[in-house]
Amino acid sequence: MSRLTEFGNDLYTGKRSFEFVGRRRVWFTIALVMIAVTLVGTVLRGGFSFGIEFRGGSEFQVANPTTLPDGSIDQTLAADAVLSVVPGATPRVSIVNNGDAVRIQTDQLEVSESNTIRSALAAAYGVDTTEVTSSFIGATWGNDITRAMLTALVVFLFFVAAIMALYFRTWKMSVAALVALSFDLAITAGVYGLLGFEVTPAAVIGFLTILGYSLYDTVVVFDKIRENTIEESGTRTFAEAINLAVNQTLVRSINTSIVALLPVGSILFIGAVLLGAGTLRDIALALFIGILVGTYSSIFIAAPIYALLRQNEALVRKKDKRATEARSTSGAVV
Amino acid sequence: MKKAWRSLAWLAVIVVGLTATLAGGVLFSTATWTPKLALDLEGGTQLILAPRLESGQTVSVEQLDQAVAIIRQRIDATGVSEAEINTQGAENIVVSIPGVPDDSTLERIQSSAKLEFRPVIFTDVATSSAINEPTPTPTATPTDALGETATPTPELVATPTVSPTDASDPNWVTPALFDEYTNFDCATLAEAQTNVAPVGEPLITCEAGGGFKYILGPVEVAGETIADAQAGLQATSQGGSTGRWAVNITFNAEGTEQFAAVTERLFAFPESDPRNRFAIVLDGVVISAPTTNAIITDGRPEISGSFTQESAQILADQLKFGALPLGFEVQSSDTISATLGSTQLLNGLLAGIIGLALVVLYSFSQYRMLGSVILASLIIAGIITYLIIAILSWRQGYRLSLAGVAGLIVSIGITVDSFIVYFERIRDELRDGKSLTSAVEAGWRRGFRTILASDAVSFLAAVILFVLAVGNVKGFAFTLGVVTIVDIIVVSLFTHPVMQLAARSKFFGGGHPLSGLDPQALGAVYRGRAQFREPAAASSIKQQSSGREAAKRQTIAERKAAESAAALGKGKDS
Numbered sequence: 029m030s031r032l033t034e035f036g037n038d039l040y041t042g043k044r045s046f047e048f049v050g051r052r053r054v055w056f057t058i059a060l061v062m063i064a065v066t067l068v069g070t071v072l073r074g075g076f077s078f079g080i081e082f083r084g085g086s087e088f089q090v091a092n093p094t095t096l097p098d099g100s101i102d103q104t105l106a107a108d109a110v111l112s113v114v115p116g117a118t119p120r121v122s123i124v125n126n127g128d129a130v131r132i133q134t135d136q137l138e139v140s141e142s143n144t145i146r147s148a149l150a151a152a153y154g155v156d157t158t159e160v161t162s163s164f165i166g167a168t169w170g171n172d173i174t175r176a177m178l179t180a181l182v183v184f185l186f187f188v189a190a191i192m193a194l195y196f197r198t199w200k201m202s203v204a205a206l207v208a209l210s211f212d213l214a215i216t217a218g219v220y221g222l223l224g225f226e227v228t229p230a231a232v233i234g235f236l237t238i239l240g241y242s243l244y245d246t247v248v249v250f251d252k253i254r255e256n257t258i259e260e261s262g263t264r265t266f267a268e269a270i271n272l273a274v275n276q277t278l279v280r281s282i283n284t285s286i287v288a289l290l291p292v293g294s295i296l297f298i299g300a301v302l303l304g305a306g307t308l309r310d311i312a313l314a315l316f317i318g319i320l321v322g323t324y325s326s327i328f329i330a331a332p333i334y335a336l337l338r339q340n341e342a343l344v345r346k347k348d349k350r351a352t353e354a355r356s357t358s359g360a361v362v
Numbered sequence: 363m364k365k366a367w368r369s370l371a372w373l374a375v376i377v378v379g380l381t382a383t384l385a386g387g388v389l390f391s392t393a394t395w396t397p398k399l400a401l402d403l404e405g406g407t408q409l410i411l412a413p414r415l416e417s418g419q420t421v422s423v424e425q426l427d428q429a430v431a432i433i434r435q436r437i438d439a440t441g442v443s444e445a446e447i448n449t450q451g452a453e454n455i456v457v458s459i460p461g462v463p464d465d466s467t468l469e470r471i472q473s474s475a476k477l478e479f480r481p482v483i484f485t486d487v488a489t490s491s492a493i494n495e496p497t498p499t500p501t502a503t504p505t506d507a508l509g510e511t512a513t514p515t516p517e518l519v520a521t522p523t524v525s526p527t528d529a530s531d532p533n534w535v536t537p538a539l540f541d542e543y544t545n546f547d548c549a550t551l552a553e554a555q556t557n558v559a560p561v562g563e564p565l566i567t568c569e570a571g572g573g574f575k576y577i578l579g580p581v582e583v584a585g586e587t588i589a590d591a592q593a594g595l596q597a598t599s600q601g602g603s604t605g606r607w608a609v610n611i612t613f614n615a616e617g618t619e620q621f622a623a624v625t626e627r628l629f630a631f632p633e634s635d636p637r638n639r640f641a642i643v644l645d646g647v648v649i650s651a652p653t654t655n656a657i658i659t660d661g662r663p664e665i666s667g668s669f670t671q672e673s674a675q676i677l678a679d680q681l682k683f684g685a686l687p688l689g690f691e692v693q694s695s696d697t698i699s700a701t702l703g704s705t706q707l708l709n710g711l712l713a714g715i716i717g718l719a720l721v722v723l724y725s726f727s728q729y730r731m732l733g734s735v736i737l738a739s740l741i742i743a744g745i746i747t748y749l750i751i752a753i754l755s756w757r758q759g760y761r762l763s764l765a766g767v768a769g770l771i772v773s774i775g776i777t778v779d780s781f782i783v784y785f786e787r788i789r790d791e792l793r794d795g796k797s798l799t800s801a802v803e804a805g806w807r808r809g810f811r812t813i814l815a816s817d818a819v820s821f822l823a824a825v826i827l828f829v830l831a832v833g834n835v836k837g838f839a840f841t842l843g844v845v846t847i848v849d850i851i852v853v854s855l856f857t858h859p860v861m862q863l864a865a866r867s868k869f870f871g872g873g874h875p876l877s878g879l880d881p882q883a884l885g886a887v888y889r890g891r892a893q894f895r896e897p898a899a900a901s902s903i904k905q906q907s908s909g910r911e912a913a914k915r916q917t918i919a920e921r922k923a924a925e926s927a928a929a930l931g932k933g934k935d936s
Contacts, residue, residue, distance in 0.1 A: 032728060036786075040793050087450065123699035124408060131698070165456070166449030172431035173833040180830035184823055191822065195815055230765050233838045237772060240823045240842060244776070247816040248783060255808065280786040283728055287782065288775030290724060291717025295771060298713035307402065307764040308710055315772055 036279035042272055049271040052332035059211055059329055066218020076221050079135075079228040080120070081169040086137045088145060088162045090130040093153035099127070106132045109148040113141055118226070133165065169229050177232075181239075188243060196254055200337040205246045208330035212242040215321045216314055230307040234314025241315075242322040245284070249326045252277045253334065265348040267335045274331045285323040292316050366859035373742070373855040380749040384756070393756035397748075398460065400444040400763035400837070401700070403707050406460035408698040411472060411690040413453055421453040425687040430455055434832055435683040436470050444761050444837045455690065458698060460761050466672055474645050474689040475680035477585030479621070480565060480578035481530040481628060482639040482651055484543070487574060529579035530627065530637045534564045539577065548572035569648045570667070576648055578641050582624045587617025591681035593674035596666055607674035608666040611681065618661025628654040644677070645689065706764055714771040721774055729785060731869065732878035735860055736781050743777050743852040750844050765834065766841050773845040776820070780853045783816075784809040788861070788879065798865045798879060806858050813853060820846045 038044035048055070070076065096102055103121045110119040110132060120133045130153065137145065142162050150157040189202040196202075216238055220227055256273040257266065264272065292315045299309035338344050387393025398404070411433075413421050426449050433455065437445045446458040457471055526533040535543075548568035561581040568575050589612045596608040613621055624640060631638040633653055641651040642665050650667040669677070718740070726733030747770065754760040788798075788805035796804060824843030827835055864870040870877045 033789075036789065037793060040790060084448070122405070125696035125698075129696075163451045165451075166426075166430070168446045168448040169833065170427065170430055170434070170448070172427075172434060173831070173835065176830060176832045177827075177835050180827045180835070183830060184826040187826065188819055188822055191818065229834050230768070233765050233769070233834065236823075236827065236835065236838060237769065237842070240820045241776065243819045243823075244779075244816045247819055248779075248812055251812040251815055276790065277786070280782055283724075283782045283786075284775070284779040286724060287721050287778045288772070290720040291714065291771045291774045294717035294720065295710070295713040295768060298709050298716070302709050308706065308713065308768055311765055311768040319775075 039275040045275050048274045049267045049332050049335045055328035066222050070221025076227050079226045081229050084166045085135045087165045088132045090149050090153050091159045093130050105152040109152040113144045201250050204330045204334040208325035209242045211325045212321045216318045219317050228310045230310035231314045234311040238318030245322050246326045246330045249277050263351050263354045265351045266344045270335045288319050366862040369855045369859040387756050397751045397755040397762045400761035401460045402763050405698050405700040408696050409457045410693045411455040412693040414689040429686045432683050438832050439679040444763050470676050472690045474686040476685040478581045478643040479583035480641050482636045482641050483579050484577040485636045529582050543577050583620045585685050587613050588681050589614040591678040593678040607669040607671050608664050609678045610664050613661035622659045625654050625658045629657050710767045730876045730878035739857045742856050743848050747848045769841045777849045780813045798871050802861050802865045817846050
């Protein structure tokens with residue numbers, strides 16, 4: 029059997045144990061440092077850079093372009109023409125009206141740049157400059173989409189907190205899960221800001237997927253905690269029972285995040301190596317970061333916060349006292 | 363055993379049912395075997411909408427943004443087509459939709475849908491041409507035919523001599539207005555678009571189809587007071603269905619009050635008087651002008667007319683999302699190629715295959731032959747997801763975008779997680795010293811609960827985002843919801859029954875070292891097939907509430923003993 033299985037055995041019995049709950053100060057500090065780094069980094073870089081879908085941009089249309097011998101239109105000419113004027117731009121090129129025109133959309137440009145691009149496009153497609161029109165286009169991801177999405181998010185968080193509170197019979201798990209979720213979203217967004225990646229609709233959809241994944245992952249860990257803490261009445265304190273539960277699901281957490289990261293990693297790899305910037309890379313990057321951070325937060329943040337929230341409850345204290353007493357009389361070591 | 367086969371039979375029924383549905387759709391309807399692709403992968407049609415402006419009128423940025431938002435909601439109401447809508451220049455709107463739009467889609471997008479309730483002051487059978495025909499109105503003041511032009515003669519009095527007291531007051535009808543009315547040609551109504559009078563003025567218009575001409579009073583209830591609108595079959599007073607489609611409107615408090623006041627006044631007129639009727643005017647055309655049979659105080663009138671199911675649905679959607687601040691017309695309609703193109707899709711699929719292969723390899727490394735159960739479950743999940751998406755693409759206008767493809771690839775990981783949760787629970791039960799068959803059942807009870815709870819969170823996210831969000835987010839939510847449901851179907855109707863059956867096989871049930879369920883490797887004590895030596899305190903497992911922890915501790919002791927025994931006997935354990 030693989031080593032991970034043996035590792036799992038030891039974690040299950042408690043022979044081997046990581047202090048997820050006990051050393052929470054360390055984990056919280058790491059989390060706060062990560063947030064601080066990404067936040068400061070984002071601010072220093074001047075905030076997020078939003079894509080053309082959010083801010084609008086410039087559109088060029090080349091009428092009656094010269095076609096290739098087979099009658100098709102070489103779209104790379106357009107991209108090259110734009111890149112020759114604005115290096116690092118990500119033009120979106122499409123063919124309009126069955127090949128009568130080429131449409132190119134870019135981030136918003138200065139008037140001078142836009143005129144240079146017009147001549148470059150005209151040269152590239154062998155047409156007169158008058159055949160190239162330019163106009164300003166508005167955002168396809170308008171404020172109405174953002175507003176509707178935020179409303180939906182607030183409603184969702186409210187419902188999910190209520191449902192978790194009902195299912196686990198304690199609102200404290202909802203709070204812990206939402207704290208972990210905010211951490212995931214903050215870090216993922218922060219990495220985008222820190223590295224200066226363009227925020228596109230695909231990236232936003234990636235964030236939303238993380239939202240679901242992070243809560244999903246936390247629920248799995250919390251369900252094990254629920255099982256252990258309702259059955260538990262022996263020699264473990266409440267915090268230790270939680271810690272055992274996290275340890276017992278650790279193999280599952282590792283396996284799940286590896287299995288979730290493999291397809292995302294391959295999209296990221298293919299996207300970055302073969303395609304450069306684009307939808308696939310945007311969505312995969314958000315997910316890759318989000319899954320890593322989501323796994324971290326379920327184990328190192330959600331569970332310790334839950335322990336922290338419950339430790340001062342009278343019932344928990346009584347139980348803990350009994351457990352410590354039982355241990356000192358029996359001499360068992362945990 | 364029987365139950366396991368029954369579950370698998372249900373799964374077969376689902377797969378065969380979905381396949382048959384899709385096959386039926388392909389043979390007898392417009393379905394295709396492959397899901398339709400979204401704008402970014404397949405291209406579509408780019409419509410440029412220009413506002414209908416009167417001379418001197420300008421469009422503000424707010425009006426344009428508002429129009430974009432309303433058009434987006436109208437398009438979203440047809441399904442999950444992932445259209446792209448944005449502004450172009452200072453006054454145009456560009457709508458890019460996959461495929462080729464039909465007339466009803468164009469109608470849905472461009473018409474303003476400005477609804478007004480106006481009282482009828484005067485009505486008449488419309489003439490096909492107003493020129494040189496005697497007016498058949500018995501009460502009308504005789505006017506001469508005005509020759510070639512239909513413009514009112516300037517010298518006629520254009521302002522009421524007596525100021526009207528209410529919207530039904532005939533004093534609204536000035537000689538100039540009546541002259542215009544007499545010369546109004548219903549055939550020009552569609553092109554004119556100038557017949558939308560300001561809300562405080564009377565309006566001359568015709569019924570859709572041109573059967574009747576009307577002089578209507580000022581607007582009494584405006585479309586903005588509509589809270590909701592639903593298309594439905596018209597009900598008779600006995601509660602049966604007339605088989606005719608109608609649009610049921612719900613007013614907000616303001617509209618309800620206004621509407622009650624209007625119907626109260628109109629009800630006082632005798633039924634033979636045209637002033638007993640109120641006209642429902644959409645974009646300047648009368649849809650219907652029913653007589654007032656009762657005072658309507660509940661604010662829920664019904665609009666009937668010559669509706670089909672489709673046109674009733676379109677109108678209901680338009681009313682629900684509000685009128686466009688301006689009328690628009692399609693200025694140009696061009697095909698547009700995919701913005702991303704086929705290479706992106708192919709590379710996306712390649713990434714998916716590589717990712718899938720890695721997941722399967724990892725599963726085999728972790729779970730040995732149980733990896734084959736994961737592989738088979740993933741294949742089944744893939745087939746069901748594909749069928750559902752193809753069917754929804756046919757029935758609901760679902761379009762697969764590249765973001766959707768990425769979402770599906772990502773879902774591989776989340777689907778496999780259910781299997782991992784389940785298998786880890788089985789292993790935990792084996793570690794507690796249970797036999798495989800009972801470990802499978804106990805692991806399932808606990809594991810399925812966790813799977814349901816965590817999937818419920820994902821599904822909740824999908825439903826709420828789908829209902830409340832618009833645009834691309836809606837498409838994403840749809841994919842997430844489908845994947846979550848498929849996950850539950852597969853894990854309960856395939857993975858679990860297969861495990862139940864496998865537990866009875868010699869290979870898995872016998873705990874073969876390559877089965878992934880070898881109790882020795884899992885630290886349990888095992889003697890032979892289905893023969894467990896009961897751990898010393900195993901009976902206390904039954905007293906789950908209190909004795910569980912004690913039982914576990916005994917099992918560790920057992921495990922250690924077994925380890926030393928195994929070390930003596932076999933010498934290796936990995």
